[in-house]
Amino acid sequence: MSKSLHRREVVKELLAKRGDSLVIGGLGAPAWDITDAGDHDLNFPLWGAMGGAAMIGLGVALAQPKKKVLVLTGDGEMLMGLGALATIAVQQPRNLCIVVLDNERYGETGMQRTHTGHGVDLAGMAKAAGFARTLKVNTQADVSRLKQRIYSGEGALFAQVKVDAERLPLVLPPREGSLLKNRFRIALLGPEAAQQ
Amino acid sequence: MKKNAESAWPDEVHALLKAAGIRQVAIVPDAGHARLIKLCEKDKAMRVVRLTTEEEGVALLxxxxxxxxxxxxxxxxxxxxxxxxxxxxxxxxxxPLLMLVTMRGDFGEFNPAQIPMGNATQAVLEALGVIVKRADTAEEVPEVVSGAMRLAFNTYRPVAVLVGQRLLGAKDFRKLTESVPQ
Incomplete structure (x- = not known):
């Protein structure tokens, strides 16, 4: 585990040239990670709704088929909504990428072990569900490959990125859901989104 | 096509949804929604998303x-x-979130397991702050759905329409059992 990946570095790299990609950050550390990489109007970080990040991503991806939709979430959050893997695989959105930052821990509640720490293979589950592309990411070279696949590939992608179980300073996005929702919609749809 | 109000409400609700520009239709199948689901599946302007559990639909929408x-x-x-x-x-x-809920455990229910949730549905939703409207006759369903839809999308909040079991009819398990081929 000595050469393991650091979540904030991975997220920074994945988002460095995000362009107009739409980014959902799952509850907890991934929401802080995407904010650490640079708060953005086209980020929707979650303060709740545990287990819902991937499905929010599907809703955005179906509504915006020409935009890349990137869900960054944690292993605990993904484990709470595993059925979403089946639901998404059936829809086969070509523009949706789900990246699980897997530290094998519930980080916000005291670093208790999750099922992935006992061998549960999320990428294997996504593959079995029918995701077009699945990837396990363990090294820096794998991160580069993931980045390339996110931005140049097609087909629903699921990646499980093994990261260090670090305790990091919180980098908090705005907390007000209405603000987060409206800034996202206005940045994506234009000022008229506020009049709908 | 309208034989009577009972068979017409799903058609009218589908037309209302279509006119309002509803695109994503999230479903966990239910007998009471069967006709509406079929209509949405046939509609090229709508995308039906089958869920493994209903909470996925809340996140999807x-x-x-x-x-x-x-x-x-x-x-x-x-x-x-x-x-x-x-x-x-x-x-x-x-x-905004529009939910159309067909009721079980509501009127003439046969299955004891349906009672606790059916009986608590409205109270639980209202305890959370969701606005709840009920329709207990086929005739009133379209109007109630129309009003609920406007509330949801004009005032940015979750609204649920409960379609009563009195309207839908309770599933008769004994009949179903009898009809199983020997």
Whole structure:
């Protein structure tokens, strides 16, 4: 585990040239990670709704088929909504990428072990569900490959990125859901989104 | 096509949803929604998304709204129980959400297991702050759906329409048992 990946570095790299990609950050550390990489109007970080990040991503991806939709979430959050893997695989959105930052821990509640720490293979589950592309990411070279696949590939992608179980300073996005929702919609749809 | 009000309400609701620009239709199948689901599946302007559990639909439709599309969640009252924590997302962030709920455990129910959730559906939703409207006759369903839809999308909040079992009819398990071929 000595050469393991650091979540904030991975997220920074994945988002460095995000362009107009739409980014959902799952509850907890991934929401802080995407904010650490640079708060953005086209980020929707979650303060709740545990287990819902991937499905929010599907809703955005179906509504915006020409935009890349990137869900960054944690292993605990993904484990709470595993059925979403089946639901998404059936829809086969070509523009949706789900990246699980897997530290094998519930980080916000005291670093208790999750099922992935006992061998549960999320990428294997996504593959079995029918995701077009699945990837396990363990090294820096794998991160580069993931980045390339996110931005140049097609087909629903699921990646499980093994990261260090670090305790990091919180980098908090705005907390007000209405603000987060409206800034996202206005940045994506234009000022008229506020009049709908 | 309208033989009577009982068979016409799903057609009228589908027309209302279509006229309102509903695109994403999230469903966990229910007998009471069968005709409406079929109509939505046939409609090329709509995308039917089958869910493994109803809470997925709450999250899906928050995403749809973020992306600029409107949706509807079709489910049975038991599914409301599966949605509770996920509903905090549209409530806390003021997302519009239209839910059409066919009731079990409501009127003439045969299955004891349906009673606790059916009996609690309205109270549980209202305890969370979801606006609830009921329709107990076929004639009133379209009007109630229309009003609920306007509330949801004009005032940015979750609204549920409970379609009563009195209207839908209770499933008769004894008949079903008798009809099983020997």
């Amino acid at each position: 928050a995403g749809a709204w973020l992306g600029g599309e409107k949706g509807v969640l079709l489910m049975q009252s038991s599914g409301v129980g599966n949605c509770i924590n996920m509903l905090t997302l549209p409530i806390a962030s003021q997302f």
